Amino acid sequence: MTSSDSSAITPKTVAEHGLSSTEFERIKEILGRAPNLVELGIFSVMWSEHCSYKSSRRHLAKFPTKAPWVVQGPGENAGVVDIGDGQVVVFKMESHNHPSYIEPYQGAATGVGGIMRDIFTMGARPVAVLDALRFGEPRHPKTRHLISGVVAGIGGYGNCVGVPTVGGECTFHASFNGNILVNAMCVGIAHADKVFYARAAGVGNPVVYVGAKTGRDGIHGATMASAEFTDETEAKRPTVQVGDPFTEKLLIEACLELMARDCIVAIQDMGAAGLTSSSFEMAASGGTGIEMDLDQVPLRETGMTAYEIMLSESQERMLIVLKAGHEDEARAIFEKWELDFATVGHVTDTGRMVLRMGGEVVADLPVAPVSGASPVYDRPTLPSPKLLPIMGVTGAPPMDVREAALKLLGSPDIASKRWLYEQYDHLVRGDTVQRPGGDAAVVRVDGSKKGLALTTDCTPRYCEADPFQGGMQAVAEAWRNLIAVGARPLAITNCLNFGNPERPRIMGQLVACIEGMAEACRVLDFPVVSGNVSLYNETDGRPIQPTPNVGGVGLIDDLARMTGLALPGEGFVILMVGESAGWLGASLYMREVMGREEGAPPPVDLTYEKRNGLFVQGLIHDGLVAAVHDIADGGLTIAIAEMCLAGGIGATLEVPDDATSPQGWLFGEEQGRYVLAVKPEQVANLRSRGNEAGVLVREIGRSGGDALNLGGHVPISLDEMRRVHEAFLPDLMQAA
Amino acid sequence: MRVKVAIGLRPGVLDPEAVAIERSLKGLGFPDVANVKRQKIIELDVGAPDREAALTAARAMCEKLLANPVIESYTIDIA
Amino acid sequence: MRAAIITFPGSNREVDLARALEAATGHRPLSVWHKESELPDLDLIALPGGFSYGDYLRCGAVAARSPIMTEIARQAGRGVAVIGICNGFQILTEAGLLPGVLMRNKGLAFLCKPVTLEVATRQSVFTSGYEAGQEVVFPVAHHDGNYTIDAEGQKRLEDEDRVAFRYKGELNGSVGRIAGILSTGRNVLGLMPHPEDATEPLQGSIDGKPLFASLAAALG
Structure with missing residues (x-):
């Protein structure tokens, strides 16, 4: 038989190409004849989920994709956004999950290479790469091998090409044991014309x-x-x-x-x-x-x-x-x-x-x-069950506040990722002005005083507990991280990683996450300009936690106005923007300290999120704050601990008498909040600005000393915090 | 003519990769492993009339590019 | 000062280096493709970081056999200043313009981070702007920075005051914690760390500036 002969196309061949019999009938209808093998192969890839988005397409249409600054939305190799002075930023995120599980080095390396090509194809010089990585349990037998291969592959490729790898995420959960996620985002700069x-x-x-x-x-x-x-046969095996x-x-x-x-x-x-x-x-x-x-x-x-x-x-x-x-x-x-x-x-x-x-x-x-005529499916959906909120801790917590803070600081998702990013050349081109480890990376626009703020965000445990809220939260956190470094959030790319969409519960997660994201994008003026979908991430019926990764891009007009999270010195007043109610449902405290994955995730109030964010943006613009950090995983305590570690300076935090539960106050994960460090003489001014804007600004502590004091608890020295924070990955990777 | 060049580190030059391999093998239950050495094998065809000419050409390639005499030595095999 | 940056296929820090040189001298350095075999009259020849030819075979090995390297050797012999940073250093050792070799880091992993160095000699056009023994912070970004030389060669470097920079602590397994060395004529410098990425406050260190300022002052 030759490749142009159609006589040998059997139902088995069709099935092996991943096409249903209905799809095959459609092909015959289009051609007015049966396809030959070459043609069948072409249909199979063009109509694959990967190329045709047949399960997700009708829902992806819900994303807002337009804004005056958007030059090109989804549909091209990457999104294009105006950054002024005749320049545009070009960016996209893409998955390389399955190949990275099979051959972690090459899978991750070719993932990075592929996304870079999407960017320079459009005429842009790639200037930054970020990677959102999700691995299984740290102690799962395959995890170490996968981490070491993926990290070496990302570094091996990006370092050689000379594009700095400036940020991303790396978290762990048992649902990824059989399906890791490797999502790479590339950002480039081009001339608008x-x-x-x-x-x-x-x-x-x-x-x-x-x-x-x-x-x-x-x-x-x-x-x-x-x-x-x-x-x-041997020589022709797929490689x-x-x-x-x-x-x-x-x-x-x-x-x-x-x-x-x-x-x-x-x-x-x-x-x-x-x-x-x-x-x-x-x-x-x-x-x-x-x-x-x-x-x-x-x-x-x-x-x-x-x-x-x-x-x-x-x-x-x-x-x-x-x-x-x-x-x-x-x-x-x-x-x-x-x-x-x-x-x-x-x-x-x-x-x-x-x-x-x-x-x-x-x-x-x-x-x-x-x-264009690939099938589009409207797959049935089943909503996720609604979970109940959990506020504070009732009964005796399993460990005291000091121990819980250290436990969280050293937990896989919060622990320092230094082991990883020091293997990536994050400095090449000389424009990396905020390095990995902060809220967002910042890369200077060559030859200007402008900077691009870049982040990837998603909290899969929230998305699992409540896909709609989780979808909103992923977008809101990206927006918040960009605000925190002093940027104007511009637009996002995304990479939607889910299980098998043919199962209604998974399809329900996908649809609810998309709808939540779309809502957040709309309210925050933060449109989607590119994206990618990766489905069927499950093994033996065990799906991954839904993970709609968001890659956010913002613009800093003048790098002199950039902010970081490091406490700048002694005697700064620490303020919290936003309110705490002690929300522990789906929090890391609940998972790591209580040992339970329970409760509804903290709700996202987009109007409130926007009001608080724009308030902080205004303060940064007016040069009123010395350090800014958003409050996320592990709540207020972890946010402040990270600020202490980055600045090499301690802090004293008051736990208010009116807090219903100290654990809730210290570790709750309410959204829309920031920690600011300001000079004492600015406090009154900031409070009154807060009052005018309808934003709650609360004084919660001061910087100074060489330890973190949490209310009346035994202080935690910076050295101890650093040791615990830095230990996780080196210990894991050295363990034989 | 098919030429096979094997390039290894000269005796006494520390090879961190070989040390790591040795350590891993011991950890995997091979306690008696010792003296791990790594080599690079480069195979190529040369259009030479005879073995002697092929050998001369291969030697020149090693001296000029394939091996770094500061740390490496090589052996040449001609099929 | 007339400076040229040599670009090889796979060079990737030529932009950083050009920017640092231009800031120090006020002139944009000439960009020269590795296939050229002649250079105009120059005061400085610079070999940038990167992964020339993918660093396949050995780091810098293929680039060291490029047509331009014969000309660089000739110019270096005449006393023209030559600086090779990171991959540039690897190329200079492979080309025999500097002794020793850069092997895989002892920890086997690529390392990108700021490191503290000691300026080991100020007797060169590259280091005269520093105090002897001064501590400086430059970033490193390399996989193969483990400087290796036999005991005799090391003794010679030390005796002749040709170690230019030394890591303050153990980093990658280099003998004598050597981070950069000079040629016998003291006009060729090879170093693994990146002074060009430590020339602006936004980069987190300006300790690399005196190196370029020294060159500008010495070479006009």
């Missing part, structure tokens, strides 16, 4: 292939059993995609050099589903057709079939539509950078994708239906 899109146009314009050669990397495993592969950061670095430089000329009509990286998705997306966006000769594709291995060439996921490759007559100019640039360059086809006006190999047409498909 030099943004490139993936819209093929101009009949006759050449379609060129640049970058690395094509091998058999990552071709879908299930399809390997099909009749076509009889000989050399893990291997990243080559050196080639990526050359590809960035070559593409940016070409983009500075006037040669490019459209450009698209070959990500998931490689040549297939890049060519179809360019033709679909441009409303054109493309004809390609697969014999021209640079190959790394011999004997590759059309099927393999179209489905290969080899890394570090791009497809470009050039203006006719500019091939030589473009070729010279890629040759200088020692990269492959091949003209593989041209743009047509037929609306069809025609692929030839060995003089034979191996596929002939209408572009629009393959790209």
Whole structure:
């Protein structure tokens, strides 16, 4: 059988391609005939959940995506937002969960490489990477191996390419034992009038292939059993995609050099589903057709079939539509950078994708239906049960306040991630002005006094307990973290990680999280400009906690007005913005100290969140505060402990008599709150500004000494806090 | 002609990776492991008329690029 | 001062270095592609950090065989100042312009953090702006910074006052905690830490500024 023969497509082959019988009938209807194997392979990837968002698409439409500062929302390789002075910021987050579980080093490395390509494809120089990582229980037998591989892979790739890895998250929960999450976000800067899109146009314009050669990397495993592969079975097994950061670095430089000329009509990286998705997306966006000769594709291995060439996921490759007559100019640039360059086809006006190999047409498909007519499912949903609030601790707590504070400070989710970020080059390019470990990373816009504030946020335990509130909280926390460093929040990207959407409870989580996020985006003027969905993250019926990671980007107009969380010295008054009611449901105190995963998560009041945030933003703008930190995991105590550790200075915190439960006051996780350190002479002014704005500003303590004093409890020395805070990851990773 | 070049550290040069491998192996229940050494193997085809010419070419490649004489030594195998 | 920064495929701290040099001298340094085989009259040749040729085979090994390196060796022989930072240092040792070799960090992991160094000699155009023994903070960002040389070579470096910078504490396994060295002619400096990323208050340290200021003062 040859790849262009359709006679051997059996129901089994269709199933192996992950297509339902209804979907196969639809394909036959579109084509007016049965597809051949190459065509079936193309449909299978284009109609996969990953490329078509068939389970989530109708809900993703609920996200607000527009604002005066948004240049390009979802639908392109990445979102584009105006940052003034003729510049734009380009960013997106993407998952590489399954590959990272199977081969953590290469999975994470190629995840970073892929998201970088999404950014420079649009003409932007990548300036920062962030990674949101979720692992299983620290003591699970696979966890150490996965951490060490993922961290080495992220570092190995990003360090070599020379893009600083400036932030992210790393948390742990048993639900991720069999499905870790590796979500990478990349941020780039471009000139507003030099943004490139993936819209093929101009009949006759050449379609060129640049970058690395094509091998058999990552071709879908299930399809390997099909009749076509009889000989050399071993050699033709699907292989893990291997990243080559050196080639990526050359590809960035070559593409940016070409983009500075006037040669490019459209450009698209070959990500998931490689040549297939890049060519179809360019033709679909441009409303054109493309004809390609697969014999021209640079190959790394011999004997590759059309099927393999179209489905290969080899890394570090791009497809470009050039203006006719500019091939030589473009070729010279890629040759200088020692990269492959091949003209593989041209743009047509037929609306069809025609692929030839060995003089034979191996596929002939209408572009629009393959790209646009993929099935859209309205899957049934089941709401998560409503949980009850838990306020304070009733009865005797299992440990005293001092012990609980130390326990939390050293717990996996709160403990310092220094072990990890010191393996990432977070300083290359010399513009990292807030390093990992704060509320948000800040990267200076080269040659200006402006800075980009960057953060990733999500609290999966809240999303599990109440998906709608959890979705709102993820967005609100990202917004708050940007406010805390002195930025104006601009927009978000997201990566929605869930279990199997065919199960109504999971689908219910997905829909409620999206609706919560959308609501928060709307109220906070914080639109979604790009995103990615990763479903089926479950093993043996055990799904991950719902994890809609949010990547937030904000702008600091003048870095002289940037704030950090470090206590700046002795004698500063510590203020809390916002109210505490002692909310312990779904808190880390509940999980780590009480040993229970119970209760409703703290509710998000978006109007209140916005009022408090804009109030703090105004104070920072007017230069009235010396340090700012948002209150999140572990509540007020952990927020202040982190400020003490960052500043190398102690603090005394009063526990008010009116607190219903000291544990609730100290460790509750109410939203919309900030801790400020201010000079004593500013306190009266801040209080009156608070009164005017309708924001509660409460004096709660002072900086000074070399210990943290929590009310009348035994003080905790900075040294002890630091030891406990820094111990978790090094201890875990050294344990044999 | 197929040439196989094996490059290793010269005796006496500390190899932290080999030390780590040795430590891990001991931890995994191989207490008698000792003297772990790592080598890089580079295989290549050379268009040489005979073994002698291939050997000469391979030696030159090692001296010029493949090995760093400050810390590395090499052996050449010709198929 | 006329300075040139050599760019190899995979260089990635050329931007940082150019910015620091320009701030110190008022002139944008020339950017030279590694395939060039001649250089104009220069006062300083700078090899930036990065992962030239992916650091495949050995760090700096392939770059050290680039056409430009013959010309750099010739210019260094004439007394032109040459600085190699991080990957630049690795390239200079691979090219034989500096003795020893940079091996994998003792802890095996890539290390990115600010470190405290001691200026071990002020007898060079690179370090004359510091006090001897002065403590400075530069960031490091390397996987292979473990400076290795035989005992005889180390003794020679020490006897000839050619150790330029030393880590204050143990960092990566380097012999004698060596972070940077000078050539016999004292006009070639190789160092692993990044003074170019410690030249502005926003970067958390300005201790690298005197290095570039020394160069600007000495080389005009």
